[in-house]
Amino acid sequence: MAPKKNSAKRPQPSTPKPSAPARIVKVQSSDGHILQADVRALLLSSTLAATIKGYDDENKPLEKLEVNNVVGFTLKLVLEWCEKHKEDDPAIAQAEKDKKNIFIPSWDRHFLTKLPMGNLFDLITAAYHLDITGLINYGCKTVANSAKGKSTEEMRELFGIPEPWEQPSTSTATWDD
Amino acid sequence: MSVRETEMTLLQRLGQFEIRNEPPKRLFPLLKLPRVVLVECIENLDVLEIIIFSILSKRAKSIAKFIRWNPLEISLGFIPFTDIRLRSPSDRNQHWKIDDENIYRQPQVPSVCDLIRDDGTIGSVFYGYREKIHDEWICKLPELQFVHNLIRDDGMIGSIFYNYRAFMFQVWRRQV
Numbered sequence: 645m646a647p648k649k650n651s652a653k654r655p656q657p658s659t660p661k662p663s664a665p666a667r668i669v670k671v672q673s674s675d676g677h678i679l680q681a682d683v684r685a686l687l688l689s690s691t692l693a694a695t696i697k698g699y700d701d702e703n704k705p706l707e708k709l710e711v712n713n714v715v716g717f718t719l720k721l722v723l724e725w726c727e728k729h730k731e732d733d734p735a736i737a738q739a740e741k742d743k744k745n746i747f748i749p750s751w752d753r754h755f756l757t758k759l760p761m762g763n764l765f766d767l768i769t770a771a772y773h774l775d776i777t778g779l780i781n782y783g784c785k786t787v788a789n790s791a792k793g794k795s796t797e798e799m800r801e802l803f804g805i806p807e808p809w810e811q812p813s814t815s816t817a818t819w820d821d
Numbered sequence: 822m823s824v825r826e827t828e829m830t831l832l833q834r835l836g837q838f839e840i841r842n843e844p845p846k847r848l849f850p851l852l853k854l855p856r857v858v859l860v861e862c863i864e865n866l867d868v869l870e871i872i873i874f875s876i877l878s879k880r881a882k883s884i885a886k887f888i889r890w891n892p893l894e895i896s897l898g899f900i901p902f903t904d905i906r907l908r909s910p911s912d913r914n915q916h917w918k919i920d921d922e923n924i925y926r927q928p929q930v931p932s933v934c935d936l937i938r939d940d941g942t943i944g945s946v947f948y949g950y951r952e953k954i955h956d957e958w959i960c961k962l963p964e965l966q967f968v969h970n971l972i973r974d975d976g977m978i979g980s981i982f983y984n985y986r987a988f989m990f991q992v993w994r995r996q997v
Contacts, residue, residue: 746865760847761847761848761849762848764849765850768858769854769855769858772854772855780858781861784858784861784862784865785865787849787851787865789865790849791866791874792867792870794870794873796873799874802849802851803851803877804848804849804850805851805852805877
């Protein structure tokens with residue numbers, strides 16, 4: 645069968661490669677939950693990759709990584725996404741960062757659209773703190789897709805932005821908006 | 822397998838901790854995202870969705886100013902009927918039109934028609950003589966802000982205004 649056109653432009657789904665045995669480390673969330681993850685998956689996070697590199701450079705045993713700004717439920721989702729993408733070429737995510745039209749692979753689309761919007765928010769925020777470019781790309785695109793075709797009122801409701809007259813007008817206002 | 826099922830499977834497999842089940846949260850507090858991520862989200866919207874976002878609040882407006890986007894092309898046609906179209910320069914197939922073929926037939930009577938996008942109505946259109954619009958509308962619609970002038974070969978023929986509730990479009994005929 646002839647290969648599809650433009651297939652090189654789209655990120656290819658992860659395919660397991662024969663490689664060295666997985667190096668498993670523990671990851672502790674801000675609320676004390678401890679998860680296990682493959683180091684290759686954790687390397688998708690620039691923040692965690694720098695920490696791991698620091699341990700390796702000093703030849704210190706890496707027993708547990710602490711992620712202080714992500715709760716257990718969200719960290720679980722992050723690690724699930726990283727586990728799925730641990731074989732991906734990091735250059736793909738970087739290249740997609742500047743593209744206007746990001747293509748979301750089917751697994752990621754299913755993974756992200758099934759999440760309640762509040763959990764998606766936590767996931768994107770965690771991806772930002774952990775600096776996971778690919779997850780940020782797909783998350784932002786998913787948010788934009790959820791706003792497509794929405795009216796002003798629907799967008800207000802989705803994004804939790806009150807009407808102007810519902811917002812405090814004094815200088816001591818506490819609305820984030 | 823759903824995210825929840827995957828999670829539960831892994832939880833059972835690991836068997837070493839419990840993660841509380843969080844109630845599903847329907848809201849996505851977009852404006853609470855870090856600025857870099859927020860701008861990236863908005864950049865993925867199309868041009869009129871960015872306009873809608875920008876009128877949601879003052880902060881949304883200030884964020885929309887950071888977005889790299891191409892403004893709409895506004896075209897006017899007069900033959901055989903008056904025809905006003907908004908077109909996205911990045912996608913030539915995407916366009917919107919003012920859905921009122923009688924827009925110039927009774928220019929002295931301020932009227933309202935809807936601004937229609939391919940997938941639905943997004944706002945209202947107000948037109949008539951400029952003086953008339955000042956008399957009739959500005960007092961009713963405070964916080965009206967000027968956006969753009971429409972220029973024809975023979976001079977200025979109209980202006981676009983908006984407030985925080987709706988995108989509005991105003992056209993008047995040049996006095997002879």
